[in-house]
Amino acid sequence: MPALLKTETKLLLREPLLLFWGVLFPLVLLTVMGLAGDKPDPDLGGLTLVQTYVPVLIAFTFTILGVSALPTALATYRERGVLKRLATTPVRPSRLLGAQMTTSAAMAAATAVLILLLARVAFGVPLPREAPAFLVAVVLAAAALLGIGLLIAALAPRARIAGAIGTMLFFPLMFFAGLWAPRATMGATLRGIGDYTPLGAAVQALQDATAGVWPSAGQLLVMAAYAVVCAFLATRLFRWQ
Amino acid sequence: MEAIEVRNLRKTYGSKVAVEDVSFTVEQGEIFGVLGPNGAGKTTTVETIAGLRVADGGRVRVLGRDPADPELRELVGVQLQDSALPDKLRVGEALSLYAAFYRDPADAGELIAQLGLEKVRDSAFGKLSGGERQRLSIALALIGRPKIAILDELTTGLDPSARRATWALIEDIRSRGVTILLVTHFMEEAERLCDRVAVIDRGRVVALDSPGALGTLREQRLRFRPSAPVEDAVLLSLEDVSSVRREGELIVVSGGPAVVQNVAAALARDGIVAEGLRVEQANLEDAFVELTSYRPEGDTWAGSADVVEAGIASRARGAF
Numbered sequence: 001m002p003a004l005l006k007t008e009t010k011l012l013l014r015e016p017l018l019l020f021w022g023v024l025f026p027l028v029l030l031t032v033m034g035l036a037g038d039k040p041d042p043d044l045g046g047l048t049l050v051q052t053y054v055p056v057l058i059a060f061t062f063t064i065l066g067v068s069a070l071p072t073a074l075a076t077y078r079e080r081g082v083l084k085r086l087a088t089t090p091v092r093p094s095r096l097l098g099a100q101m102t103t104s105a106a107m108a109a110a111t112a113v114l115i116l117l118l119a120r121v122a123f124g125v126p127l128p129r130e131a132p133a134f135l136v137a138v139v140l141a142a143a144a145l146l147g148i149g150l151l152i153a154a155l156a157p158r159a160r161i162a163g164a165i166g167t168m169l170f171f172p173l174m175f176f177a178g179l180w181a182p183r184a185t186m187g188a189t190l191r192g193i194g195d196y197t198p199l200g201a202a203v204q205a206l207q208d209a210t211a212g213v214w215p216s217a218g219q220l221l222v223m224a225a226y227a228v229v230c231a232f233l234a235t236r237l238f239r240w241q
Numbered sequence: 242m243e244a245i246e247v248r249n250l251r252k253t254y255g256s257k258v259a260v261e262d263v264s265f266t267v268e269q270g271e272i273f274g275v276l277g278p279n280g281a282g283k284t285t286t287v288e289t290i291a292g293l294r295v296a297d298g299g300r301v302r303v304l305g306r307d308p309a310d311p312e313l314r315e316l317v318g319v320q321l322q323d324s325a326l327p328d329k330l331r332v333g334e335a336l337s338l339y340a341a342f343y344r345d346p347a348d349a350g351e352l353i354a355q356l357g358l359e360k361v362r363d364s365a366f367g368k369l370s371g372g373e374r375q376r377l378s379i380a381l382a383l384i385g386r387p388k389i390a391i392l393d394e395l396t397t398g399l400d401p402s403a404r405r406a407t408w409a410l411i412e413d414i415r416s417r418g419v420t421i422l423l424v425t426h427f428m429e430e431a432e433r434l435c436d437r438v439a440v441i442d443r444g445r446v447v448a449l450d451s452p453g454a455l456g457t458l459r460e461q462r463l464r465f466r467p468s469a470p471v472e473d474a475v476l477l478s479l480e481d482v483s484s485v486r487r488e489g490e491l492i493v494v495s496g497g498p499a500v501v502q503n504v505a506a507a508l509a510r511d512g513i514v515a516e517g518l519r520v521e522q523a524n525l526e527d528a529f530v531e532l533t534s535y536r537p538e539g540d541t542w543a544g545s546a547d548v549v550e551a552g553i554a555s556r557a558r559g560a561f
Binding site (some may be wrong): 002003004007010011014015076077080081082084085087088089090091241 | 291292293311314315317318319321325326327329330334337338339341342343344381385
């Protein structure tokens with residue numbers, strides 16, 4: 001339904017807060033990291049600070065869009081009767097969900113590309129050496145976060161609660177992704193736990209693919225499992241009204 | 242084929258019975274009103290017809306089809322009481338978007354003009370006033386050129402002039418052959434627009450007729466100041482007189498269709514002049530109050546003139 005997609009794109013671009021946190025902030029953060037130091041750091045496994053943070057910031061964008069913005073938007077649509085109104089037209093409300101997910105995914109993908117390009121052009125960070133692996137990891141990470149987002153939208157009785165759950169999940173997700181302390185600086189136990197969180201697995205997989213090795217099956221499976229289980233539960237639990 | 246057929250509709254939410262037993266049919270081209278107090282089951286009935294809810298019992302057919310039939314979404318336009326749009330969607334965009342949903346949409350610009358939305362065409366939904374939202378919602382119900390328009394609380398939130406303009410629009414749409422199912426709690430709206438109304442109370446249809454017939458079934462009242470004392474007994478002995486009350490120096494006589502003629506004749510016989518005579522005819526509103534005022538101690542519907550008097554003052558239909 002191109003009309004819905006067009007409308008949802010317009011609406012997405014009218015959310016200044018979302019554009020700030022989802023697109024601008026990660027790029028600013030990347031710039032700050034890049035200016036802070038460009039020497040390889042043995043504490044970071046021989047990577048520069050900005051290299052370490054490229055996958056973390058991609059995960060950050062995905063999380064803002066998938067776990068915070070998407071469920072809030074969907075829960076608002078349900079709460080306000082937008083989905084119910086749509087159910088009386090020839091267009092099924094599921095199309096609106098599809099349009100929402102498509103525009104969010106497109107924005108996430110575009111921001112990820114911007115992050116990679118900025119890192120490459122401004123700070124000389126090499127592009128991922130194992131590009132197909134990187135792509136697989138990105139898609140699985142996005143799917144896992146989308147699944148979580150849909151599950152929040154299904155469970156939250158009101159839009160405010162969806163927003164609150166999204167914010168509450170944001171911190172542990174991003175902690176294990178290494179936003180506050182890069183995974184390389186975490187202890188073995190903490191990193192071990194992180195491997196079973198969607199973003200812990202995602203960031204490791206993205207780092208591996210960047211370095212030129214295929215991520216372990218375990219990391220890919222962790223992300224796939226989150227995606228499948230959450231999406232399955234969400235479709236079972238989602239209420240249209 | 243009837244536009245809408247509802248037979249013994251029943252709908253419950255858990256242990257709460259929203260609709261007990263509702264039956265009515267709406268003919269094609271008709272404006273059919275559904276009246277009733279809050280919580281009577283009007284919206285549930287209408288949402289079942291619109292295919293948003295599934296009936297627990299009974300049979301509902303819209304243009305001969307099951308309400309769940311996807312083809313009906315092209316043929317039925319719905320304005321819901323509590324439905325909204327995204328706050329940042331603009332009026333013109335909303336209409337273009339909804340127009341894209343239908344095979345043969347109406348002209349969005351024309352609807353914008355008809356509903357007086359030109360000034361807010363580029364305004365976001367979140368910035369609209371209640372009345373503007375309501376008018377947009379009506380426009381969206383009509384954008385698909387429906388055969389049936391279901392309008393829930395059509396003019397709630399509109400100011401009197403916008404309300405009248407909306408009524409004119411509804412009559413115009415009906416003149417194009419569109420069947421209209423109107424849920425309302427404005428008696429004036431039902432009297433003005435509806436060919437027939439169903440009064441629903443506690444999940445049941447308690448009356449179904451034209452608004453005029455529902456009103457005139459009720460009694461008439463005379464109110465006057467006699468030029469000389471008149472005995473109540475004299476008036477009560479007259480045919481068709483059911484009650485006589487005093488309001489200061491005014492006498493209020495209530496009764497059936499012949500009450501005016503009989504009282505006037507009796508007074509004339511005694512040489513008494515009825516000063517400031519007013520005749521009041523119970524209207525739809527009186528009928529509505531009577532039909533839906535439930536007496537908790539008995540099983541009967543309250544129907545006395547006193548209840549009507551105490552409830553809502555009826556508007557005078559004629560004065561002479």
